Amino acid sequence: xxxxxxxxxxxxxxxxxxxxxxxxxxxxxxxxxxxxxxxxxxxxxxxxxxxxxxxxxxxxxxxxxxxxxxxxxxxxxxxxxxxxxxxxxxxxxxxxxxxxxxxxxxxxxxxxxxxxxxxxxxxxxxxxxxxxxxxxxxxxxxxxxxxxxxxxxxxxxxxxxxxxxxxxxxxxxxxxxxxxxxxxxxxxxxxxxxxxxxxxxxxxxxxxxxxxxxxx
Amino acid sequence: xxxxxxxxxxxxxxxxxxxxxxxxxxxxxxxxxxxxxxxxxxxxxxxxxxxxxxxxxxxxxxxxxxxxxxxxxxxxxxxxxxxxxxxxxxxxxxxxxxxxxxxxxxxxxxxxxxxxxxxxxxxxxxxxxxxxxxxxxxxxxxxxxxxxxxxxxxxxxxxxxxxxxxxxxxxxxxxxxxxxxxxxxxxxxxxxxxxxxxxxxxxxxxxxxxxxxxxxxxxxx
Numbered sequence: 001x002x003x004x005x006x007x008x009x010x011x012x013x014x015x016x017x018x019x020x021x022x023x024x025x026x027x028x029x030x031x032x033x034x035x036x037x038x039x040x041x042x043x044x045x046x047x048x049x050x051x052x053x054x055x056x057x058x059x060x061x062x063x064x065x066x067x068x069x070x071x072x073x074x075x076x077x078x079x080x081x082x083x084x085x086x087x088x089x090x091x092x093x094x095x096x097x098x099x100x101x102x103x104x105x106x107x108x109x110x111x112x113x114x115x116x117x118x119x120x121x122x123x124x125x126x127x128x129x130x131x132x133x134x135x136x137x138x139x140x141x142x143x144x145x146x147x148x149x150x151x152x153x154x155x156x157x158x159x160x161x162x163x164x165x166x167x168x169x170x171x172x173x174x175x176x177x178x179x180x181x182x183x184x185x186x187x188x189x190x191x192x193x194x195x196x197x198x199x200x201x202x203x204x205x206x207x208x209x210x211x212x213x214x215x216x
Numbered sequence: 217x218x219x220x221x222x223x224x225x226x227x228x229x230x231x232x233x234x235x236x237x238x239x240x241x242x243x244x245x246x247x248x249x250x251x252x253x254x255x256x257x258x259x260x261x262x263x264x265x266x267x268x269x270x271x272x273x274x275x276x277x278x279x280x281x282x283x284x285x286x287x288x289x290x291x292x293x294x295x296x297x298x299x300x301x302x303x304x305x306x307x308x309x310x311x312x313x314x315x316x317x318x319x320x321x322x323x324x325x326x327x328x329x330x331x332x333x334x335x336x337x338x339x340x341x342x343x344x345x346x347x348x349x350x351x352x353x354x355x356x357x358x359x360x361x362x363x364x365x366x367x368x369x370x371x372x373x374x375x376x377x378x379x380x381x382x383x384x385x386x387x388x389x390x391x392x393x394x395x396x397x398x399x400x401x402x403x404x405x406x407x408x409x410x411x412x413x414x415x416x417x418x419x420x421x422x423x424x425x426x427x428x429x430x431x432x433x434x435x436x437x
Contacts, residue, residue, distance in 0.1 A: 039336075069368055088219060090221055093308060102220060121254070121338065124308040152336070
């Protein structure tokens with residue numbers, strides 16, 4: 001019989017080991033790690049700077065900016081007072097736990113209390129790789145459409161909080177928050193959902209209040 | 217600020233499969249177009265409009281690649297075009313082997329043009345040659361004008377860039393000229409068509425390009 005090697009299973013098992021290590025690293029140092037995921041252009045960086053501006057007075061923040069290339073986001077985030085490490089995945093479409101650990105260690109010795117990993121803009125691959133974060137936070141923007149949970153079910157299954165961004169554009173797009181949520185609930189995920197607009201500020205307070213509780 | 221380089225570039229192992237597939241499609245005179253973009257940028261809407269506008273003149277088929285679900289294939293079938301649903305089973309892109317496998321299951325004998333609607337993802341599909349004759353990508357206005365800076369490979373690999381949802385330009389800080397300049401800097405030979413599939417604005421230029429590619433016998437190149 002020909003031996004069959006399940007390469008993907010091996011990769012996932014290795015990632016699990018590193019995810020455990022990330023988890024331990026954070027626990028030992030009292031650090032709260034947030035894995036922020038969403039499509040390109042969903043508004044990850046805008047939400048991040050919103051968090052920094054409102055919670056930055058009470059907590060020290062670090063940001064791991066994962067990008068295929070470039071450092072446009074890292075420069076934006078640094079301007080909002082966070083300690084930033086730019087991670088270049090060099091073509092890789094997601095962060096894994098080993099890469100995350102490398103990024104966290106690069107923030108030493110003065111570790112912040114909260115670290116936000118801004119994952120690569122992608123609704124697919126980041127969902128498959130647990131980085132060992134305390135909170136998996138995902139963004140879906142109104143212009144992407146309310147059918148996305150049907151088409152990218154894994155991301156909407158593993159996430160622990162859903163932010164629906166760019167709500168100020170809801171009137172010009174055919175986006176129904178309730179329909180979107182019913183797709184999410186049908187996947188068996190009861191995560192909290194916050195429709196908001198960073199531009200107008202609508203809905204932001206509810207989300208920031210919730211986040212404050214979670215990181216406390 | 218520290219910058220860490222994490223991975224060595226991925227080498228696409230499927231270039232050979234892609235060349236073979238392209239040659240066999242050319243032999244049968246079928247033009248294959250690989251349509252790529254982020255999730256939610258309007259691939260299916262653009263295809264639907266294109267099919268509606270051209271269906272009297274061109275026989276169009278669609279291969280729908282998705283992680284799961286068949287919502288897109290159903291929308292395409294509702295227009296009377298032939299479609300096949302490919303489930304990648306979690307895989308984030310199509311490659312030449314998967315495209316060939318799906319083609320073997322699909323009757324393309326009377327088709328002139330076949331669109332492969334790739335998985336919604338601005339990264340991995342750019343790395344994998346599917347065997348298509350042309351790569352067409354979509355950037356929608358709400359995604360922002362900085363995307364060529366952040367996802368350069370996709371813009372480098374595409375023959376055509378469709379900038380969609382131009383009807384919402386007044387609501388977003390999207391600088392069309394800046395995007396064109398950034399994209400042409402990455403890829404001087406790319407064709408750029410700003411369109412709105414909703415209002416129909418700009419669709420004629422894109423559809424003229426498609427018909428030009430068909431009559432120029434690009435599939436036979």
